[in-house]
Amino acid sequence: MYYLLELKEGLIISFRAIRANKMRSVLTTLGIVIGIVSVTLMATAIEGVNRAFDKSAAAFGTDVLYVQKFPWMSNEDWSTIRNRPNLKVSDANTIERQARLIDAVAPVLTTRRQTSYGDNSMDNTFVTGTTYQYINASGNVLEDGRFFTVEESNGGRPVCVIGAVVAETLFPMEDPIGKSIRVAGHRFRVVGIFEKQGGLFGEFTADNRICIPINSFQSKFGSRRRWVTIQVRVVDLKEMDDAKIELEGIMRKVRHLQPGKPNNFNINQQEILTATFAPISMVIASIGLFITGLSLFVGGIGIMNIMFVSVTERTKEIGIRKAIGAKRRTILMQFLTEAAALCLMGGLIGLIIAFPLSLVIDSFLPTAMPFSVVFIAITISLAVGVISGFMPAYRAARMDPVEALRHE
């Protein structure tokens, strides 16, 4: 009860003091405002990068394994792995026959070609040759239309399924379904469109991709010296590790590898990306928050400075208060409350400014100011107030009442 009374009195005094020195209070608070704005925006941006990454990584499918010649991320010496044999399209058939824990297998061949429709064209589109199983093996979802059928796939029909960005670029006004586009001069009829994925790995996602039957791909663009990726989707995410071991066994058998010899292929998965990105993201976040935290620190010094001025200016008042019975703790609380109130004001103003700015960031990165950031910002600004207010408040609390009363 007594503490509440003291706090209330402290707040009343603080607001009177802040109001009495409006200009000074505003300028002092500005440091905290800028500090809180930069810290919250940095936190929001980091959140955005993380979300964008998660979303992008999800495009690779959490339950999809990629059998490839090279690892995605590796510390291995390039010279030891560069002479690995290429994967073959037929390896996909072997896997399909022998593996139990997999749902779908699709070989994938990729090249970059120009695509066009009418006057619209798109350079360096990822052209993917694959089988009808791709839609199941990749985890990609169709927005419209259908994927190509077994017959179209095996027969090498001139049909294609295009990514969202391809559709937007080639067909800004029209519905692409049923239209024929040109891929490096060859005509392909659009039968389906992938759902938009977005994210950081823009061009590697299905957005910039067009899928055509693998037989068409091989006849139009050739198959020699191309890197084959075999995409494998597991039946059950929980059996991911088992499926990986099974797959490894099958591939070693295909490659006739003796026990003890290292794999001459890699089984990649989304987790590799996440595991690689997590520490990088931590470092970026730490450095970013440290640097923006410095501005908050400078703001705190401003508060400390002005609180020292305030204490000196009000020496007489402190003397009067002490003479009529204010304890050291009461005076300490009064000035701490004032510093905390100043900083809290700065923090709230900072949040009000940072919120619309975070919406601007949102247009580049999928983010929103997380509620935790709001909470943390308020806590931090209070903490800055208490910490930077402590020395001045302590000086005030320890003043000798006789000396203080004599002060003019």
Next chain:
Amino acid sequence: MSVIDLKNIVKTYDMGEAEVVHALSGVSMTIDRNEYVAIMGPSGSGKSTLMNVIGCLDTPTSGSYLFNGISVSDMDDNELAKVRNKEIGFVFQTFNLLPRSDALHNVELPLIYGGMPSSERKRRATQTLEHVQLGDRIHHKPNELSGGQRQRVAIARALVTQPSIILADEPTGNLDTKTGEEIMMLFEELHNQGNTLIMVTHEATVADHAHRVVRLRDGMIESDEPVKHRKSHSGPGKKKQEEEWQSIKNALGG
């Protein structure tokens, strides 16, 4: 039992470089309940220091000081603050009101530090302000009040906790003669109502209002005697005033 019992109070200030100033060198005196004492002396005689010691703003270097029988000479800061809050009412030459607070809040302040709940506090502060004839000025800030009114607010602030002593330091020093006279009348009235008053002054005309004058010189008591030919301010109204104050005290539950 005396309210104030000073025995051989010494206060020295160490000015550095082995220079020591003896502000008080062995002061002994007692003050009883409902006394009206003036402490006089030229500047540098130690009267301010003595007032600070009596007011528990400062502790003596040596000697014993019993306040209501309790030793305060070795109390710590917080204990002294409590004594100042509950037992001592200060009236200063420069009024020392908080400039940004209105009269009511200024008078409430000691009660806030005493931890009194809001409604009770407001009631008491208002009553005390009424008692010093400022019932119609309770929401005025100090800069909206005349010097005499400010000093009345300060007196109300000193009275509101019903302290054991009221300690006034040159209470008329910043007032014109007429207003000073009014304030002295008010003190007289407070004394008649049973309060213990200690007043520091260098003006003989002001000291004449007291019933006992203690003169200091060079940190020692030069003389301590009752005022013989005191002007009487207690006219026929005295009894009525006393009844009035008693009724207020009853109302305040004190």
